Amino acid sequence: MNDKLYKYLLMLGDNSMILGHRLSELCGHGPSLETDIALTNISLDLFGQVRNIFQYAAKLKGANTTEDSIAFLRTARQHHNCILLEQPNTDFAHVIIRQYLFDAFQKLQLENLCESADDQIAAIAAKSLKETNYHVRFSAEWCKRLGAGTSESNQKMQEALNHLYPFSFEFFEQNEIESEMYSKGIGPDLNRLKDIYFSQVKTLLSTAELNIPDSPARHTKGKSGIHSEYLGYILSDFQYMQRVYPNMQW
Amino acid sequence: MVVELNNIDKDILDALASVPDPEIPVINVIDLGVVRQVKKVNKQVFIDLTPTYTGCPAMDMMSVDIKKAIDALGYETFVKLVIKPAWSTDWISEEGRRKMEEYGIAPPLEENLDKRVLLDGESLVSCTHCQSTNTKMISQFGSTACKALFKCHDCLEPFDYFKCLK
Ligand SMILES: [Zn+2]
Numbered sequence: 194m195n196d197k198l199y200k201y202l203l204m205l206g207d208n209s210m211i212l213g214h215r216l217s218e219l220c221g222h223g224p225s226l227e228t229d230i231a232l233t234n235i236s237l238d239l240f241g242q243v244r245n246i247f248q249y250a251a252k253l254k255g256a257n258t259t260e261d262s263i264a265f266l267r268t269a270r271q272h273h274n275c276i277l278l279e280q281p282n283t284d285f286a287h288v289i290i291r292q293y294l295f296d297a298f299q300k301l302q303l304e305n306l307c308e309s310a311d312d313q314i315a316a317i318a319a320k321s322l323k324e325t326n327y328h329v330r331f332s333a334e335w336c337k338r339l340g341a342g343t344s345e346s347n348q349k350m351q352e353a354l355n356h357l358y359p360f361s362f363e364f365f366e367q368n369e370i371e372s373e374m375y376s377k378g379i380g381p382d383l384n385r386l387k388d389i390y391f392s393q394v395k396t397l398l399s400t401a402e403l404n405i406p407d408s409p410a411r412h413t414k415g416k417s418g419i420h421s422e423y424l425g426y427i428l429s430d431f432q433y434m435q436r437v438y439p440n441m442q443w
Numbered sequence: 444m445v446v447e448l449n450n451i452d453k454d455i456l457d458a459l460a461s462v463p464d465p466e467i468p469v470i471n472v473i474d475l476g477v478v479r480q481v482k483k484v485n486k487q488v489f490i491d492l493t494p495t496y497t498g499c500p501a502m503d504m505m506s507v508d509i510k511k512a513i514d515a516l517g518y519e520t521f522v523k524l525v526i527k528p529a530w531s532t533d534w535i536s537e538e539g540r541r542k543m544e545e546y547g548i549a550p551p552l553e554e555n556l557d558k559r560v561l562l563d564g565e566s567l568v569s570c571t572h573c574q575s576t577n578t579k580m581i582s583q584f585g586s587t588a589c590k591a592l593f594k595c596h597d598c599l600e601p602f603d604y605f606k607c608l609k
């Protein structure tokens with residue numbers, strides 16, 4: 194059981210970690226000072242949430258496992274994040290759409306995890322949810338502002354949405370571990386969340402004057418460790434210091 | 444927020460009150476409401492500390508500073524981070540709110556008013572320079588995750604607002 198719970202924690206944590214890293218790449222490169230600071234603050238929150246999750250995972254694993262060894266010493270195939278989160282910061286529209294598609298899911302997931310039969314997961318979720326409420330406000334606000342902005346901003350948002358929206362289906366492709374967590378009352382019923390999610394997303398996108406793309410869902414397998422080419426590059430950057438100077442500390 | 448104290452001498456409380464929040468140095472860790480429990484067993488002191496925001500880089504520094512301050516009294520101090528129940532801005536003391544405002548950070552409003560400011564752009568936050576409420580949010584995220592950035596339409600100065608977190 195502990196082994197499965199451990200894997201489940203990696204799934205929860207890796208989404209936040211990989212997106213947190215993508216957002217950290219924007220530090221000093223945001224389109225304006227305010228958005229730069231906002232995105233890096235969100236990155237910091239995500240890393241804080243990951244630390245809580247990985248500290249718990251390390252405790253389950255025992256032996257020499259630490260939050261840092263989990264974060265810095267796994268190969269790409271040992272990562273369980275959804276493919277959406279590793280998509281690059283192509284432009285601000287992509288950054289915002291990716292963020293909103295994740296935030297809306299994460300908020301729903303955390304609301305459910307607050308009721309988890311696992312006390313530690315419930316505590317982490319309750320803490321993280323307070324922060325995620327701010328994130329989704331930020332990303333939804335920008336979706337509306339840019340989607341319903343000028344024809345150029347609308348067009349860029351629509352292009353980003355066309356590209357990224359199909360990835361959002363992976364959140365709900367419930368795998369074996371997630372099914373088991375649901376049956377034990379630890380994780381949410383992703384099938385049920387799916388309908389709520391897409392109805393919320395549709396409402397927001399229509400306010401933002403954006404059209405739901407008719408491109409089909411992408412059946413990606415990030416949660417099982419099958420990733421896009423991007424993840425390798427992310428990890429070579431993210432893990433560089435620990436790989437070159439093993440066990441280094443600040 | 445009432446701190447749970449077990450077998451605690453005044454010197455330990457004074458030492459805690461001497462530890463500032465590194466990012467808002469006029470406020471100490473007691474004012475901020477992050478010290479949840481203090482327990483003394485012989486010459487050992489055990490402290491439960493709760494983070495404001497999960498990624499707040501100031502938490503590690505506060506832990507180290509707390510240990511240093513109490514160790515200096517001749518104790519061996521153990522600081523543990525606990526996350527449940529999650530910290531709320533309601534736990535900032537009255538004293539803390541007053542010092543925060545003097546320092547130039549508007550203290551958090553009640554949750555319902557906070558929402559009206561952050562979501563609907565209403566002008567309810569008082570400028571820390573001139574007390575006018577003719578103010579506007581510039582960015583939901585300020586210099587740290589816990590603050591939003593505001594400007595005052597009367598004195599035209601910018602200021603920080605400590606967001607309500609519940
Ligand atoms: Zn003013």
